[in-house]
Every structure is written in C-alpha cells, then in structure tokens.
Amino acid sequence: MKLNVNGKGRMADVDPDMPLLWAIRDHLHLPGTKYGCGIAQCGACTVLVDGHAVRSCSMSVADAQGSQITRIEGLGGDHPLQVAWLKLQVAQCGYCQSGQIMQAAALLAANPKPTEEDIELAMAGNICRCGTYQRIKAAIKEAAGAV
Amino acid sequence: MKSRNGKAGPLSLTRRKLVLGGSLVGGALIIGYTAMNFGSVAAGALSIGAEQPAASPFGPFIRIDADGWVTVVNAFQEMGQGVHAGIAAIVAEELDADWGKIRVVAAPANTAVYKNGAMGMQVTAGSSAIAGAWHRLRTAGAAAREMFVQAAAQKWGVQAGTITVRNGMVIDTASKLQESFGSLLTLAAKQQAPAAPLLKSPDKFELVGSRRIGRKDGVSKVTGGPIYTQDVQLPGMLVAMVAHPPRFGAKMRDFDAAAARSIKGVVDVFAVPSGVAVVAQDTWSARKGRDALSVSWDEEAVEKRSSVELRQLFQQIGELKTNDSGRSYFSKGDPAKAFNEAEFQASYDFPYLAHAPMEPMNCVAQVDGRQVKLTVASQLQTIDQINTALAAITLPGSVQIETLPTGGSFGRRGLFSSDYIVECVRIARHVGGGKPVKLVWTREDDTISGFYRPMAHHRLWINRDADGLPAAWRHHTIAQSLLPIGPNSTEVEGIETSSYVTGCSVADCRVFTPTVGVPVGFWRSVGNSHTAMVLEHTIDQLAHMGGVDPAEYRRAIYRKAGDERRLAALELVCERAGWGHSMQDGWARGLAVHEAFGTVVAQVAEVAILDGRPRVRRVVCAVDCGIAVVPDQIAAQMEGGICFGLSAALCGKITLGDGGTPAQNNFDTYEVLRHPDAPVVETHIVPSRRDPSGVGEPGVPPIAPAVANALLVLTGEPTTSLPFVS
Known part of the structure; x- marks a missing residue:
C-alpha cells in the first residue's frame, strides 16, 4: 500500500484493512500517533487527512491511500501550537498530546480565531486523563493569537 | 568515600545505611550513595569504567560530565506528575547548577539504592517522591558543590571561604578566578565527599519555589517523541x-x-x-x-454477583445485619449509649472505578x-x-x-x-x-482487567454537642481490602486523622473488608477518594442542620482541634473564592478541605445544574504541601487532580451486570471528563517552611464533596451515591 505521510510517499506492505494507526506505528515506525481506544472515542490517534482531523484507528489504510496524511512530526516542532504547548507547560503524561495538537491544528486551520465554545466543541472528542484541559484551551488561544 | 586516579579509596561507613560518595567514572563525576561496603564494590566496578549511570558502582544520584552537563538519576516513575522536574530542581538548587544544563534519566531497578525511604521498596506511590527525595538529593547536591569548591580552592591556592558557585560556574569572589564544573571535574573527584554538607536555608532558595523552572520533557511530548x-x-x-x-x-x-x-x-x-x-x-x-x-x-x-447485589450486601454489613463485626481502628469514649438516638444518619455508596490511563x-x-x-x-x-x-x-x-x-x-x-x-x-x-x-492490551483489555478502586459503602451515626459540633461519631466503612491478606487501613485513611472525628468525645470507627472476586488496587488518592466525600459532605449537612455557614462550622472545629494547617488553607481558599459573596442565579459554591499524604487541600467549586447535570465552571484551590518545590507543577497537579476526581464524581463507574460481567469496557461506556466539562482551576499555595509533601494525589479527594456541597445548596438534597450522573 502507498501512503503519503508528512509530504513523503511511503510504501507499507500491509493488508488494506489494517487501520492507518497501526500501519503508521508498526510499519512506518512513526510512533508519534498514539493508540488509546481503537474505536474513535479518545482522539489519541488523531492525524490530518487532507487537512481534516481523522481518528487513524478507525480509518483503513485502503481508505487513506491517495490522501495527504499529516502527523505530529509534520508540524515541524515549531508550529505555534507546539510553541504554545511548551510555553504553558501543558503536557503531563503527554500520551494524548499529539492527538490534542493535531485536533487543534485542524480547528485553527478552519477557524483561526475560535471562541471558548468553539474550542470546547472541537476538542470534545480528545480525552486527557491527566486533566490538562484548561492548559490545552489556553494554549490554543495563545497559538490563535500567533497564527 | 575518596577516589584517587580512578581507584576507589577506603570508606569509613557511617551509621547511616546509605553512604554518600563521589568518584570519577568514565570521565564523569558521579555522586551517589552506596548501601554496601563501598571500597570492594567500587574497586571492581570502577575498573569497568562504566559510561552509563546505570552501570556505575554505587547507585548514582548525580552525574556531572566534562561538558558541564548535570544528569540527575530519577529513582521515581515519571507518570505525568512532573517528578523529574522536582528532583532536578532540588539538586540544581543545592549544587548551584545551570538549570539549562540539567537533564534527568530514569534509575535502573536497584532496591538497595533506590528504595523509597518510607516504603522500603523502589516504588512511586503515596505522593511520596519529592518528600522522600528532599533530604537525600539536597545532601547529594550540596556535597557535590562542596567538592567543586574544595577543588577550586586547591587549584587556585585560595581559601574555600571566598569561593561561591553560580549557574555551574565556580567563582572566587576575591581573585575573580572562575571555572566551570566541567574543567574542575577531575580535581573535584579527588576531594572527600563531605558526609554532612551545609544545606541552604530555604530563604536562600533561587530555583526551588521559582516560577521560571518547569518540566524538562515538554519537547518530546509535543513532537510525538518515542518515549513510551x-x-x-x-x-x-x-x-x-x-x-x-x-x-x-x-x-x-x-x-x-x-x-x-x-x-x-x-x-x-x-x-x-x-x-x-x-x-x-x-x-x-x-x-x-x-x-x-x-x-x-x-x-x-467466577464472581457472579452484580454491583446491585454487592451493594445490598455491603449495606447489610454496614447495618451489622451479617455476622461480620468488622475491625475497630479508632474508638473513644463509651459508644454503648451514645448512638441510641442518632440525630444524624447517612449512608454513601461508591462504585468500582477503572484507572483508564491513556496508554493501556x-x-x-x-x-x-x-x-x-x-x-x-x-x-x-x-x-x-x-x-x-x-x-x-x-x-x-x-x-x-x-x-x-x-x-x-x-x-x-x-x-x-x-x-x-x-x-x-x-x-x-x-x-x-x-x-x-x-x-x-487493548482499551477493552485494560478496562475489564480489574484492579479497580474498590466499591465502597459508608454508614454513619452522629450526635452533636450543645454548640452543634460533632460529639459522637459512629462510622462503618465496607470495602474490599487492598492487600492480599486481611484488613488494612488504606480504605479508611483520612477518617481517624480528621478533627471532625477525633474532636468527638465518643467515636466508634470500624472497617469491614468482605471478600469479593473482583481484583482491586490502588487508585489515585486510594481510600481518600471516598472518605473525603463522606467526611466533607457529612460536615456540610451538619452545618446546615445547625443553620451555620459551612466555612464557619469548619473553622470552629479546626480551632478547637488546633488544626492550624487546615485553618490556613480554609482561610486562603475562602478569600480567593469570594466565599460568602452572592452568586449569579442558579449557581452555588461548595467547599471541602481534606488532608491526604501530608498535604492539605481546600477547594471551592462553583456549580450549577444545567441540562439536568452538574456543571462546574470554576474551582479555587488552596494547597499546603510544605515548601513548594516547582510551583507551576503543583498547580498542574491540582488542575489534573481536580479533573480526575471530577471525572469520577460526575460519571465514573464500573458496574458488574447480572452474572458479574463488567458493563463498561471502553470510553464509549466508561465515561470520563472531557473538554466541555473541565472547570477553570485557580491554585493558591499556602506559604510554608515545612519540608515538602506530595501533590500527585491530594488534589483529587476534595472535589467530589465540594460539588456535592454546592448541589446541597442548590437542591437541598444530600448526595448519597456517586457518580452524580448515573
């Protein structure tokens, strides 16, 4: 299967029904996208597929073929969201944060100046068990000022 | 211990079990403790010339390399609580290291060296990491600093008294000579590690308690680094x-x-x-x-009983309707007559809870x-x-x-x-x-694997004195034991140390630990996760019975008991939360104060009922955790602890259906707090000169009763079981 991840064409020798998540993690060896629930309930595996936030645990490799897939590494490390995340010391255990940041990136791409309510709604599908929600919200606002 | 030319010298063992030593290993200065006869162990290991802290001869705590980087070896598990930042701050403070050149690595498994003092095992639990590391790491940092000072004095031919250390630079204030840790490394390794180096007075701390220090693992966690x-x-x-x-x-x-x-x-x-x-x-x-x-x-x-059946059984046990008379863990006065006509009676039920960390x-x-x-x-x-x-x-x-x-x-x-x-x-x-x-493990494997926070039932009978304060307190707690054998106190922690109970003239507190075939385990804040709800929600109901403001009611009890720490936290939280000031229609404040693991936390929650469920918009939190090591991480743990506690209180439950099958197995059924329900948390730290106590767990227990107490104001009805939304 041919996948376009972070702007590069990658071949993965996997069955077409394999979720994008496991192809990325186990076969492309890109572990930034996390496994959390496997049923699109927690958002830890969120990636951008043609700019839209998608739960990679619930999209097959076959369906992802031909699309532009952007993962956390694709943000480059100095994306305003990553800068804001660091500045506000958002992460605790950190496991959900790749997914949170990708979801936030999709939000800001579609809505550069989100209200509190916009943020809560857009982020409602991303669980953080450490409870970093208030810092996530503040970091998104901070980044929105910089985007 | 003394080390010359890379060879270990003799060591005079002190009475302390762990002996501080320093030596040059593979080109780095290692400061650490040994639990054994250092000389012989070190001689063999030193000849290996270990490059890695993990392979060095004596459990290293600090390693300083020729490039001046300081590596702190973390005996504790970094699970998000930011412990690595705390221990780095403690070492950097006493060593006067450059905060920008400090990194933290995980210690290997080595119980003799890295055991958690309080528990005798290498374990990260009981919010004990910073408290446990405090003296040991300060001493190690200060010893290393002294070795650099001695080395510089020797090299420059000056008095040690005029030498100071700042940001990893050793400076002679008289001659203005200065050198980095890196360039003094070899000479420092030849110095005797002082057994009892001079520690800084807390008012001289520059890093500890500073807002400018924080986590060191942030970059890997926002760039998807492979760390798990x-x-x-x-x-x-x-x-x-x-x-x-x-x-x-x-x-x-x-x-x-x-x-x-x-x-x-x-x-x-x-x-x-x-x-x-x-x-x-x-x-x-x-x-x-x-x-x-x-x-x-x-x-x-198979354990075939459902949650409903277990709850009925627990209630019967609480009423002494079975042949289980429990185990008395706190009693006072003559309970025979005191409870004949208890004017206040209550019971509370708590479900099993899964931990559900994001990484199964x-x-x-x-x-x-x-x-x-x-x-x-x-x-x-x-x-x-x-x-x-x-x-x-x-x-x-x-x-x-x-x-x-x-x-x-x-x-x-x-x-x-x-x-x-x-x-x-x-x-x-x-x-x-x-x-x-x-x-x-899949999420489903993780959720139905058990080792839950035990299901619990509490039954209370209370009488008050002429002033309306609790005078007689009978308290039955029913929950599975967390230890493999026999009853234990973890499920009733917080009760016998509460002045609500100890201030009574009569007390009769018992714990019952029925055997149920569901594995149970330690869950953030352990017994406090339900005892705080029982104590703090009960005390508000008693205050309302007497028509007294709940903050005033607590003040009276704390004053009588001389409980200065709870009083201070209470005053701070009330002041910052605007306690007593009127609120917008439909909103109410609820208060709770609880001590867990040596840390006192007071919280005021602002609550309304929206769409039939509690909505918590703001929580003001006052925390007394002794000396605040990394204030921003203390705030983070209060924010996180409140969300974790609120998640359980609002919607957390594992229920066993008919035949004993868990009814929840993933986040679609095991509901947790999400963004829209997360409150804004404001954390205020009570100034203190006491040694630090932990913050990982103590933020959790007060939020459920704080919300329940606000709901009591809004509805007039007490909460008798969690979660609020069933």
Whole structure:
C-alpha cells in the first residue's frame, strides 16, 4: 500500500484493512500517533487527512491511500501550537498530546480565531486523563493569537 | 568515600545505611550513595569504567560530565506528575547548577539504592517522591558543590571561604578566578565527599519555589517523541495479545487456535495462565489472530454477583445485619449509649472505578535463559523484579528493568501482582532466545482487567454537642481490602486523622473488608477518594442542620482541634473564592478541605445544574504541601487532580451486570471528563517552611464533596451515591 505521510510517499506492505494507526506505528515506525481506544472515542490517534482531523484507528489504510496524511512530526516542532504547548507547560503524561495538537491544528486551520465554545466543541472528542484541559484551551488561544 | 586516579579509596561507613560518595567514572563525576561496603564494590566496578549511570558502582544520584552537563538519576516513575522536574530542581538548587544544563534519566531497578525511604521498596506511590527525595538529593547536591569548591580552592591556592558557585560556574569572589564544573571535574573527584554538607536555608532558595523552572520533557511530548512502552521497537520484536476471560475468576478450559494461526502475521498461539496468547509480527495481526480464537472458559470460580447485589450486601454489613463485626481502628469514649438516638444518619455508596490511563497496559520483555530484560513503565520496580523472577524461574537480580515514562498510571502500574508484566514475561519465556516481545492490551483489555478502586459503602451515626459540633461519631466503612491478606487501613485513611472525628468525645470507627472476586488496587488518592466525600459532605449537612455557614462550622472545629494547617488553607481558599459573596442565579459554591499524604487541600467549586447535570465552571484551590518545590507543577497537579476526581464524581463507574460481567469496557461506556466539562482551576499555595509533601494525589479527594456541597445548596438534597450522573 502507498501512503503519503508528512509530504513523503511511503510504501507499507500491509493488508488494506489494517487501520492507518497501526500501519503508521508498526510499519512506518512513526510512533508519534498514539493508540488509546481503537474505536474513535479518545482522539489519541488523531492525524490530518487532507487537512481534516481523522481518528487513524478507525480509518483503513485502503481508505487513506491517495490522501495527504499529516502527523505530529509534520508540524515541524515549531508550529505555534507546539510553541504554545511548551510555553504553558501543558503536557503531563503527554500520551494524548499529539492527538490534542493535531485536533487543534485542524480547528485553527478552519477557524483561526475560535471562541471558548468553539474550542470546547472541537476538542470534545480528545480525552486527557491527566486533566490538562484548561492548559490545552489556553494554549490554543495563545497559538490563535500567533497564527 | 575518596577516589584517587580512578581507584576507589577506603570508606569509613557511617551509621547511616546509605553512604554518600563521589568518584570519577568514565570521565564523569558521579555522586551517589552506596548501601554496601563501598571500597570492594567500587574497586571492581570502577575498573569497568562504566559510561552509563546505570552501570556505575554505587547507585548514582548525580552525574556531572566534562561538558558541564548535570544528569540527575530519577529513582521515581515519571507518570505525568512532573517528578523529574522536582528532583532536578532540588539538586540544581543545592549544587548551584545551570538549570539549562540539567537533564534527568530514569534509575535502573536497584532496591538497595533506590528504595523509597518510607516504603522500603523502589516504588512511586503515596505522593511520596519529592518528600522522600528532599533530604537525600539536597545532601547529594550540596556535597557535590562542596567538592567543586574544595577543588577550586586547591587549584587556585585560595581559601574555600571566598569561593561561591553560580549557574555551574565556580567563582572566587576575591581573585575573580572562575571555572566551570566541567574543567574542575577531575580535581573535584579527588576531594572527600563531605558526609554532612551545609544545606541552604530555604530563604536562600533561587530555583526551588521559582516560577521560571518547569518540566524538562515538554519537547518530546509535543513532537510525538518515542518515549513510551507502546513506542518501543526492537529488531525482531514480536507483538502479543492475550484473550482474557470475560468474567473475574474464570480460567481457560480449552481453545481452538486453527483460525488464529491462519491469520497472516500470526507466529504462535499458546496458553498462558491468564488466558490464550497470540504472538504475531505486528499489532494488527495479533489483534486479528486473537479475534479469530475460539476459547471456552471454566467459570466454576467466577464472581457472579452484580454491583446491585454487592451493594445490598455491603449495606447489610454496614447495618451489622451479617455476622461480620468488622475491625475497630479508632474508638473513644463509651459508644454503648451514645448512638441510641442518632440525630444524624447517612449512608454513601461508591462504585468500582477503572484507572483508564491513556496508554493501556503494555510491556516489552526479553527472556534468555535466566536473564530477563524488561523495557516498561514500571511503577513498583522491587515487586515487578520479584514477580518477573518467579515467572521466569530466575533470581530478581537477573531481572534488568529499563523504566520508561508512562502515559498515565493513576496507580494501575503499581500493583503487587505485576499482572501485565508477568503475563508478558511468560509469553517472552515461551518465545525464548532473548527475542523481544511487546505485550499490547487493548482499551477493552485494560478496562475489564480489574484492579479497580474498590466499591465502597459508608454508614454513619452522629450526635452533636450543645454548640452543634460533632460529639459522637459512629462510622462503618465496607470495602474490599487492598492487600492480599486481611484488613488494612488504606480504605479508611483520612477518617481517624480528621478533627471532625477525633474532636468527638465518643467515636466508634470500624472497617469491614468482605471478600469479593473482583481484583482491586490502588487508585489515585486510594481510600481518600471516598472518605473525603463522606467526611466533607457529612460536615456540610451538619452545618446546615445547625443553620451555620459551612466555612464557619469548619473553622470552629479546626480551632478547637488546633488544626492550624487546615485553618490556613480554609482561610486562603475562602478569600480567593469570594466565599460568602452572592452568586449569579442558579449557581452555588461548595467547599471541602481534606488532608491526604501530608498535604492539605481546600477547594471551592462553583456549580450549577444545567441540562439536568452538574456543571462546574470554576474551582479555587488552596494547597499546603510544605515548601513548594516547582510551583507551576503543583498547580498542574491540582488542575489534573481536580479533573480526575471530577471525572469520577460526575460519571465514573464500573458496574458488574447480572452474572458479574463488567458493563463498561471502553470510553464509549466508561465515561470520563472531557473538554466541555473541565472547570477553570485557580491554585493558591499556602506559604510554608515545612519540608515538602506530595501533590500527585491530594488534589483529587476534595472535589467530589465540594460539588456535592454546592448541589446541597442548590437542591437541598444530600448526595448519597456517586457518580452524580448515573
């Protein structure tokens, strides 16, 4: 299967029904996208597929073929969201944060100046068990000022 | 200990079990403690010329390299609580190191050196890391600093008294000579490590308590760095999944592996004591293989009772309607007459709760004959080593553990059974040859694996004195024991230390620990996760009975008991929350104050009922955790603890359906707090000169009663069971 991840064409020798998540993690060896629930309930595996936030645990490799897939590494490390995340010391255990940041990136791409309510709604599908929600919200606002 | 030219010198053992030493190992200065006769051990190990702190002769705590970088060896598990930042701050403070050139690495499993003082094991639990590390790491940092000062004095031919250290630079204030740690390294290693170096007075702290220091792991966590067990990739690694029984206590009777074996990528299928293991080339193949298995279970010993049945049983036990008279853990006065006509009676029910960390349980193990290597987010290395040794039929010393950070734990990885680790070791032993095996649990595996916060029932009878304060307190707590044998105090912690109870002239507190076939375990804040709700919600009901403001009612009790710390936290939270000021229609404030693990936390929650469920918009939190080491991380733990407690209070529950099957197995059914329900938390730290106490857990307990107390104002009805939304 041919996948376009972070702007590069990658071949993965996997069955077409394999979720994008496991192809990325186990076969492309890109572990930034996390496994959390496997049923699109927690958002830890969120990636951008043609700019839209998608739960990679619930999209097959076959369906992802031909699309532009952007993962956390694709943000480059100095994306305003990553800068804001660091500045506000958002992460605790950190496991959900790749997914949170990708979801936030999709939000800001579609809505550069989100209200509190916009943020809560857009982020409602991303669980953080450490409870970093208030810092996530503040970091998104901070980044929105910089985007 | 003294080291000359890389050879260990003689060591005079002091009466302290751990002896501080410093030496040059592989070009780096290592400061650490040894639990053994240092001379002989060190001589052998030094000749190896170990490059890694893990392989150095005596449990290192600090390593300083020629480039001036300071490495702090973290004996504790980093599970999100930011412990690495705290211990780095403690060392950097006493060493006067450059905060920008400090890094933290995980310690190897070595109980003798890295045991957590209070518990006698290498474990991260009980919010004890910073408290446990405080004196030891300050001493190590100060000793290293003194060695650099002595080295500089020797080199420059000046008095040590005029030498100071700032940001990793050793400076003679008289001659203005200065050199870095790096350039003084060799000479520093030749100095005698002082046994009792001079520690800074807290008012001289520059890093500890500063807002400018924070976590060191932020970059890897916002760039998707491969730091978790789930991310481990080793050459030739296989991935395993296990088919577990659907109910607690079932055993595998028989299985048909034919379909599973036919799945592409599946390497092997075999029985393990916990079920049937499928080993495959990758995670998805393992998953498909497991789905294709056909397993029949022996359900003879299954726990078949439902939550409803267990709750009825617990209630009967609480009313002394069974032959269980419990165990008295606190009594005072003559209870015979005091409760004949209790004017206040209440009962509270709490469900089982899963930890549900974002990273489900997993482990990487390699077993080669009697040698075992684990790469795993171990929270309880001492026990994990022993259990692994038993499973692999070897000795604990042959079990090497590389401790990784974990994607949350909340107690799940700190179990006496090491359940998922043992499962992985058995599979890796079957595979053999040192081949790495990664055990992956799905969210469903994790959620129905048990080791829950125990279901609990509390029954209270209380009478008041002429001033309306509690005078007689009878309290029955019914919950499974967290220890394998007998009753224990963890399920009633917080009760006998509460001045609400100790201030009474009569008290009769008992704990009942019925046997239920559901595995239970430590869950963030342990017994406090329900005792705080019982104590703090009860006290508000008593205040309302007497028509007294709940803050005033608490003040009266704390004053009578001389409980200055609770008083101070109460005053601070009331002031910052605007307690007593009017609120917008439909909103109310609720207050709770609780001490857990030596830390006092007071919270005021602003609550309304929107769409039929409690909505918490703001929580003001005052925390007394002694000297604040990293204030921003204390705030983070209060924010996180409140969300964790609120999640459980609002919607958290594992219920056993008819026949004992857990009714929740993933986030669609096991509901947790999400963004829209998360409150804004404001944290205020009570100034203190006491040694630090922990903050990982104490933020959790007060939020449920704070919300319940606000709901009491809004509805007039007490809360008698959690979660609020059922």
